[in-house]
Every structure is written in structure tokens, then in C-alpha cells.
Amino acid sequence: MNDEHKDWLAYMDAQSRDKQMLFMNGIARKLNRPRVTEPPSHPFRGAPDFWQTFQWTEQERIEKFTDNFRSAGGHVLRLADMAEVRQFITDKSAEMSVKYVIRQNEPELDALNLESALPEVKILVWNSNSEQHWKACAAEADFGVVVADYAAAYTGSITVLSSKDKGRTVSLLPTVLIAILPVERIKTRLGEILADFDDAGGAHLPAGIHFISGPSRSADIENDLTIGVHGPGVVYALIVG
Amino acid sequence: MSGTDISASSTVKERADLALNNEFLRQAVRFTTERLRSGKMTAAEQHGNWEEWRERGRQIRLHTIAHLDYYLNLFADNARANGVHVHFADTAQEAVNISLQIAERKKAHTVVKSKSMVTEELHLNHALESIGVEAVETDLGEYIIQLAGETPSHIIIPAIHKNRYQIAELLSVEAGETLPADTAILAGFVRRKLRQKFLEADIGMTGCNFAVAETGSMVLFENEGNARMVTTVPKTQITLMGMERIVPTWADLEVMATLLPRSATGQKLTVYMSGITGPRREEDADGPEEMHIIIVDNGRSLQLGDPEFQELLNCIRCGACLNACPVYRHIGGHAYGGTYSGPIGAVLTPALNKNVAEWDDIANASSLCGACYEACPVKIPLHEMLIYLRRRKVENGHGSKLESLGMKGFAAVMAKSGRFNGMLKLGKWGQKLVVRDGGIKVKLGPLKGWNSYRIAPSLPKKSFRDGWRTLEEEIRHGLKDMDPAVKSRMEAAIKKRAEGASHSHER
Numbered sequence: 001m002n003d004e005h006k007d008w009l010a011y012m013d014a015q016s017r018d019k020q021m022l023f024m025n026g027i028a029r030k031l032n033r034p035r036v037t038e039p040p041s042h043p044f045r046g047a048p049d050f051w052q053t054f055q056w057t058e059q060e061r062i063e064k065f066t067d068n069f070r071s072a073g074g075h076v077l078r079l080a081d082m083a084e085v086r087q088f089i090t091d092k093s094a095e096m097s098v099k100y101v102i103r104q105n106e107p108e109l110d111a112l113n114l115e116s117a118l119p120e121v122k123i124l125v126w127n128s129n130s131e132q133h134w135k136a137c138a139a140e141a142d143f144g145v146v147v148a149d150y151a152a153a154y155t156g157s158i159t160v161l162s163s164k165d166k167g168r169t170v171s172l173l174p175t176v177l178i179a180i181l182p183v184e185r186i187k188t189r190l191g192e193i194l195a196d197f198d199d200a201g202g203a204h205l206p207a208g209i210h211f212i213s214g215p216s217r218s219a220d221i222e223n224d225l226t227i228g229v230h231g232p233g234v235v236y237a238l239i240v241g
Numbered sequence: 242m243s244g245t246d247i248s249a250s251s252t253v254k255e256r257a258d259l260a261l262n263n264e265f266l267r268q269a270v271r272f273t274t275e276r277l278r279s280g281k282m283t284a285a286e287q288h289g290n291w292e293e294w295r296e297r298g299r300q301i302r303l304h305t306i307a308h309l310d311y312y313l314n315l316f317a318d319n320a321r322a323n324g325v326h327v328h329f330a331d332t333a334q335e336a337v338n339i340s341l342q343i344a345e346r347k348k349a350h351t352v353v354k355s356k357s358m359v360t361e362e363l364h365l366n367h368a369l370e371s372i373g374v375e376a377v378e379t380d381l382g383e384y385i386i387q388l389a390g391e392t393p394s395h396i397i398i399p400a401i402h403k404n405r406y407q408i409a410e411l412l413s414v415e416a417g418e419t420l421p422a423d424t425a426i427l428a429g430f431v432r433r434k435l436r437q438k439f440l441e442a443d444i445g446m447t448g449c450n451f452a453v454a455e456t457g458s459m460v461l462f463e464n465e466g467n468a469r470m471v472t473t474v475p476k477t478q479i480t481l482m483g484m485e486r487i488v489p490t491w492a493d494l495e496v497m498a499t500l501l502p503r504s505a506t507g508q509k510l511t512v513y514m515s516g517i518t519g520p521r522r523e524e525d526a527d528g529p530e531e532m533h534i535i536i537v538d539n540g541r542s543l544q545l546g547d548p549e550f551q552e553l554l555n556c557i558r559c560g561a562c563l564n565a566c567p568v569y570r571h572i573g574g575h576a577y578g579g580t581y582s583g584p585i586g587a588v589l590t591p592a593l594n595k596n597v598a599e600w601d602d603i604a605n606a607s608s609l610c611g612a613c614y615e616a617c618p619v620k621i622p623l624h625e626m627l628i629y630l631r632r633r634k635v636e637n638g639h640g641s642k643l644e645s646l647g648m649k650g651f652a653a654v655m656a657k658s659g660r661f662n663g664m665l666k667l668g669k670w671g672q673k674l675v676v677r678d679g680g681i682k683v684k685l686g687p688l689k690g691w692n693s694y695r696i697a698p699s700l701p702k703k704s705f706r707d708g709w710r711t712l713e714e715e716i717r718h719g720l721k722d723m724d725p726a727v728k729s730r731m732e733a734a735i736k737k738r739a740e741g742a743s744h745s746h747e748r
Binding site: 126 | 269272273276290293294297300301304307308309310311313314317319321322323326327328329331339342346379380381382385398399400403404405408424425427428431432435436439440453455456457458464465466467469470472473474484489490491492493494495496498499508509510511512513514515516517518519520521522524525526527528531536538542543545546
């Protein structure tokens, strides 16, 4: 970023701070009261009380997640261990004539040793060097392989969080998304996951938090359901454990 | 928006006539709204305790708006702490100016956009084009109507009014070859075409479904993945956000995430729900390097402190009121002429414009049947607001003589709710005579006093007032009191029509 642009941003930020005060004062004036500067009591925070205690057993969570994810057009497999994951990816790669795979840079995925399982396939590890144009790598990949951070059974959603080692585009640009989901990460409700973000606070949240509930879809042409409009058209959730 | 702005030119009557003459539009709107509406009802029923959830949604929205200075201030401070450049815009023009300044500083050639009603409100695409920046809508439906040079006709399905042959024709021009009218092929073409645009664009531009005050995060709901593209691939992100989009916490977001997708499309959750907290971190390899959030007033604050309209700010833009509204289902979105259509548009457009005189005819295009309120996931009393609008217009001296008469009659009826209900019942019976395809266009019987040219919807089979048992007696009296001669004439007319009717559109 050049200095001139930095100066401009600093100028805009200073203006914004002045404007912010006027803006908030204006709101308070229209509400016919002084500015509220202390946290107001918030008696109706979050979901209704009966919902906060709602829990499924692990078996129910697995079943409901599977049902919901499938009914949104996703695929779900229950696998015993990471060896089975390795086998699944190997078989699927052969079946779909995969040429490029991109995966997150995580120890669980290192351990799969896909390089030896798929010697013909180019396997890229996200952000493992500074030379690559990583977004372009993700765009040309056939498979994107990620480990889900959470899942919500009630909505059939997996959650992926971004970091240096976990690209946002890895779950977005490839044609096929393969998400490995350790069984203990499946929660019943969305709210159980969201609570962690409140607890973490803004300074400790990743830049990108993404809930994914099946393949990309659209019904914009004559209500005709189309899969894979922009994001992955094929999505596998591999429940492990 | 490049192209047709039909809003200013004509009255709702003229625009509705245009819509009513377009057979495909009518069928498409009815089919789509029915699909979404029944999807919503199924989803609400499956989820269970829907009333408790609605009430909780309403409480959270009410609380947030009542303390908006606190929460918006907190959001702005936290977003800034996350590295976002926050801007405030009182007017549409200010928001446009800030956006254009950023585009100019970035020497942008192309902006990719995900669906945003705020940017429609600001006519931002047009402004970007005026300084030589290409603005590309990337939501499939929005892309289609952008190619057609039109505006969205539905908040959730913007290209509801186009059939696949029209879409194939539009996309064939872009492709430089003839594409078949096959949904999968057309969508595949758009995927390839827009992939290029995502990768080459300088700026990604989004709206904002919700903004979490306590962490300074902005949240987007979508199904296609284009909003994720727009917030991940380009180096600069600009988010345009209505000042009222705030929720206090992620816990509160659970309630909105429960209500919004179910109410919009009947989904348990949209395919993607993304929470973006600041630009990419130093060590990240994707995500925008620079992120701007422009917080827009543009008439919203006019509702603050207004006891009749403040709840408008609770709206979460789900479109359920459109799908439930007999008028919308009949005339489609373009007849409303503003950025927002349906019952919410009928109230929001004049409210944001503070321009009762010009827009009030939309308020007349309503049945006041309450279906919008019943559909609303945060219980905004839209049907009551429509009455306030009509009253304000007359108070401001904008009512024509004829309309004033109509209002007087209306007030007299409302003053005695029994008579109103009786009128509704009578209307349901009498409308058989005048209904064509679910709408009423002639000036006859109990509806004639309302307005000389309004297009009344057919009344729902069971209105919300039907449940008021105490009034049943009055209603029955009302029905009995009908002149037997009039009744037999009406019956004869219905019979006659059933025998020989084949005309498609009556004037």
C-alpha cells in the first residue's frame, strides 16, 4: 500500500470518527432520550429458554445431521477412521479422474499422506509456501479437502474457520468439496457453535467463519433447482469416529 | 442499475395494468410465491413453537432498535478494531460518493457484487458505470436482470418474471453463441463467465444481512456462493449496510438464522452463512486486504421515535410478506415501482422517501387483510402501517376529493369493527362476481368506496378477523340484511359468466 493511499485512509477514518458521534447523537435525539453509553440490560438474549437446553444424543446428532445434509443435496458417509478417509479419497479421485487436489495445511490431513496414495495427482497444501498464487490454485482444483471445525445437526451444516493454514477458498472454489467431520464436533444446535464466537470476542475470531449446508444452489431460472452455481456442486461430509 | 427505472413515470394503476397483461409474469409470480409460501409454512411447522420464535425475534429487534445508538456505536468501534474502515452516510448520495472514492483510489476496473437491496436503493451500479467502472451482479437472478437492464421484481427471486427462453436469449448475447433454454446449461455458462469476473475483479461489493455488535462481524446468508466469492477473492471489499442491520450478539444471530431462511425459502439454513470479521489477517493467503463498511441511513432514521413506523426497522428482508400478499401475488413486484415491493415496499418506500404524496398510491394497493403481518417473522404490523399511511396522506392534504370520501367511509367502518368484518364477509361473497384470476378490478358493491382505481386483491378465504367470535352475530346480521333482489342479481351474473366467459383481461 502506498503512502498516499494510507494518508487517504487515515483522513477518511478521522472523518468517520467525527461523523460517528453526530450519527449516534442523531439517533438518540430521534429516540427522544440522551445517548445510551452503558450496556443496556438485554433480557431476551438469544434463543428462547426451552431451546437453550434442547439436546440430542450422539446417535441422534449423527442421524439428523445426515438426513438434513442429504436432503439439501449433500453426501454423507460414516467412516471408522482416517484410513477409511484415505481410501475414500483415493477411490473417488480415480472414479472422477481427478488431476488437482488442494487441502488445508492441518496435521490430520498430513497424516493421510495423499501424495503416496495418489501419485498421479497434483496435491497442493494451502499456503505452504509464499510463492504460489493460492487463490488460483484453489480455483483450478478438482477436490478441496478440509477438516470441519463444527457441525450443527439440527440444520445439517458444517462450519469451517479460516486461518493461515486454512484457506476460505479451499471450501469454495474447487468443483468438489470433501469435508472431514470428527464425530465429536457435531453439536445439536447452531447456538452451541455461535456461543463460542461470543466467548472468543472480536479480537480472537478468524476473518472468515463459514457455515456450509450442502452444495451451492440456485432456483433463479424458472424455479428450477440448479446445483453448483458458484460454489462446489458436489459436497461430501465424511463423519469419522 | 443500468436501465429502466419505471418507478417515477406512472401510477401504480398503470404499472399494475402492465403487469396484469403479462400472462407469464402472473403465472410465474403466483407459482413462485406459492412455492415459497408453502415452503415457509412447512418449515415453520416442522420447526415447531413458531410463535415463540417470532416473539423472540421481535423482542430482539425491538430491543436493538430501541438502543440503536449504543449497539451501532459498539459495532463501529469493534469493526474498526478488527481493521475495517467504517464510514457513515446520511444520504444515498454520501454513500455513493464514498463508494466511488474508494473505487477511484483503487483504480478499479471491475466491481463484482453480491445481492444487496441497499445498493439497489442507492442506484450504485449506475453511479459506478458513470465513472467507467464495470459493476457485475453475480447472483444468478440479479445477473440475468442486469443483462436485461431491469430491476428486481422479488426480494428473494429477483428474476421471477423471466422465463428460460428469455434468459437463454439474454445469455446467448453474452456468450456470442446460441445457448439452449436448458437451466443446467445456462447456469453452467454463468458459472464459467462469472468465475473469470471474480478472479479479475478489483473490488467485491456486498450488502449485509446482520452485523454483530459485540464482535464487529458482518453476516451474509446466501445459497449460490457468490457472496463468499465477493468477500474472499477481490483485494478490496466494500459492504453497504443499512444502519438498522445490527444484532447485539452471535447468540441473537441464532434467532435470526432460525427465522430468516425458513421465512424466505423454507430452508433450515441457507447453503452458506458467513461471518466476516475484518480483512484478511496478515498471515492469511486469501480474503480482502482492505475492507470498508459503509453504514447507510438514507431515510431509515426518520422512523426512529415514530410510534407508528419505528417497527419498520425490525424488518429482516425475508420476503415472506410478498409471498403471503394477495396483491403482490397478483401484480408482481414491478408494479410497486420502488426498490422494495410487496407490503414491506408499500410502507418502506414512502417511509424512506418521506414523500407521502408521491408514493401513497401503493398503500392503496393493499387489502389490509393482515396476511403480511401473519407471515412476518418479526411481527411487523404492516397492515396497520398501511392504514397510517393513508391517514397521513389525507392529513397532509394530498387526498383527492374522491379519496377523502373513501377515507371517510373507511374510517366510519373501522370505527365499528363489526361492520368492517361484515363488510369483509360480504366482500368475500360479492367478489365472486368481480374476481378475475384472484383480483378485483371493478368498482362495485362494498369495495367501491375505497378508491376509484385501486386494484383490490381477492379476499383470503379466512381472514384474521374471522377468528373474533364475538362479532359473528353482527356479521350474520349483515349478511341477512342483504337485499334479496340484489343477491339474486349477483347470483345470476355469476351463472351467466360461468356459461360464457372466455375473455382474458377486462378493462
